[in-house]
Amino acid sequence: MYRNQNAFNDKGLDSFAGHLPFVHPGLSPIAFTLGPAPASVVEAWVGDGRAKQPLFSFGVISDVQHADIPDGRSFLGVPRFYRHSILVLQRAVQKWNNCKKHKFVINFGDIVDGFCPPDQSLSTIRKVVDEFEKFDGPVHHLIGNHCLYNLPRDKLLPMLKIPSADGRAYFEFSPTSEFRFVVLDGYDISAIGWPEDHPNTLEAVKFLQEKNPNTEKNSPEGLVGLERRFLKFNGGVGKEQLKWLDSILQEATQMRQNVVICCHLPLDPGSSTDVALLWNYEEVMNLIHRYNCVKVCLAGHDHKGGHSIDSHGVHHRVLEAALECPPGTDAFGYVDVYKDRLSLIGTDRMESTEMCFDPQAER
Numbered sequence: 001m002y003r004n005q006n007a008f009n010d011k012g013l014d015s016f017a018g019h020l021p022f023v024h025p026g027l028s029p030i031a032f033t034l035g036p037a038p039a040s041v042v043e044a045w046v047g048d049g050r051a052k053q054p055l056f057s058f059g060v061i062s063d064v065q066h067a068d069i070p071d072g073r074s075f076l077g078v079p080r081f082y083r084h085s086i087l088v089l090q091r092a093v094q095k096w097n098n099c100k101k102h103k104f105v106i107n108f109g110d111i112v113d114g115f116c117p118p119d120q121s122l123s124t125i126r127k128v129v130d131e132f133e134k135f136d137g138p139v140h141h142l143i144g145n146h147c148l149y150n151l152p153r154d155k156l157l158p159m160l161k162i163p164s165a166d167g168r169a170y171f172e173f174s175p176t177s178e179f180r181f182v183v184l185d186g187y188d189i190s191a192i193g194w195p196e197d198h199p200n201t202l203e204a205v206k207f208l209q210e211k212n213p214n215t216e217k218n219s220p221e222g223l224v225g226l227e228r229r230f231l232k233f234n235g236g237v238g239k240e241q242l243k244w245l246d247s248i249l250q251e252a253t254q255m256r257q258n259v260v261i262c263c264h265l266p267l268d269p270g271s272s273t274d275v276a277l278l279w280n281y282e283e284v285m286n287l288i289h290r291y292n293c294v295k296v297c298l299a300g301h302d303h304k305g306g307h308s309i310d311s312h313g314v315h316h317r318v319l320e321a322a323l324e325c326p327p328g329t330d331a332f333g334y335v336d337v338y339k340d341r342l343s344l345i346g347t348d349r350m351e352s353t354e355m356c357f358d359p360q361a362e363r
């Protein structure tokens with residue numbers, strides 16, 4: 001039944017091709033977006049003395065949305081290449097492995113598409129996970145709405161080896177003593193993925209009833225501006241998770257760690273279309289802004305990608321989707337992590353982005 005509810009899936013998420021990076025007014029342009037950077041350019045840039053060796057690096061990819069079905073289009077007509085997307089992932093893994101320097105990989109969610117035939121959900125997820133497992137190191141998976149159209153949480157999370165209790169998909173890890181990665185569960189309060197009578201489902205259904213007057217809760221018709229995010233294919237971060245996030249940020253501050261937040265759903269309107277945002281992004285960002293430790297927020301879901309710096313100097317980078325790469329093209333990358341910045345080196349359709357930490361926000 002849930003399969004039919006994604007007729008509007010991500011329908012507006014590709015609507016602004018050619019979207020320019022947004023720099024918050026009043027902030028010095030301490031970040032800039034580069035075009036796709038060939039390796040030679042990166043090496044030259046590293047070689048000119050501006051950059052030292054990274055502390056570590058990690059691979060990134062988002063929205064593979066694989067399915068063994070013919071190519072299609074989003075609601076707004078953006079082509080989608082369901083069969084090709086797994087080839088993008090294969091090339092990504094090969095490149096990460098050849099590089100031999102990546103400590104881990106983060107998958108930003110939606111590994112399978114909602115149009116995947118129901119009897120192929122399990123095998124398709126298995127197939128994509130198997131490709132990820134060819135990476136010579138740990139892979140951290142985020143869940144997305146499309147994953148949840150295919151499998152309920154209790155089946156999905158073990159397949160993705162998400163360390164969780166009671167079906168929660170938020171966790172954190174520290175690759176080095178200076179950095180902490182916090183993975184948020186954007187579908188914590190959601191009408192998809194939990195059992196129908198689960199308190200989180202009931203909370204989400206009530207929320208959508210209040211915020212979205214349409215019978216079809218994936219339609220933003222009549223909603224204005226940022227209200228357009230109140231759609232069934234999005235979700236929210238619940239109270240318990242907020243409390244957990246608060247405790248992690250407190251601890252990271254005490255330990256003088258820099259924090260990178262990862263969430264399938266974008267957290268800043270400057271980096272994303274309105275229809276793709278987390279329901280309670282403001283509440284989450286208000287909490288994050290109480291601390292100075294969070295430097296970068298990374299996300300997927302909004303397929304065209306985006307970059308912004310918010311009013312507190314936090315970078316928001318939404319990653320371009322592997323699904324929308326025409327055959328022979330790619331969208332994946334890796335991030336070099338330095339003490340004072342994250343440097344995303346994109347391949348092909350994934351833009352490279354320098355994300356220098358705001359010097360005003362002292363640790």
Ligand SMILES: [Zn+2]
Pocket residue numbers: 010110144145146264300301
């Ligand atoms: Zn998504």
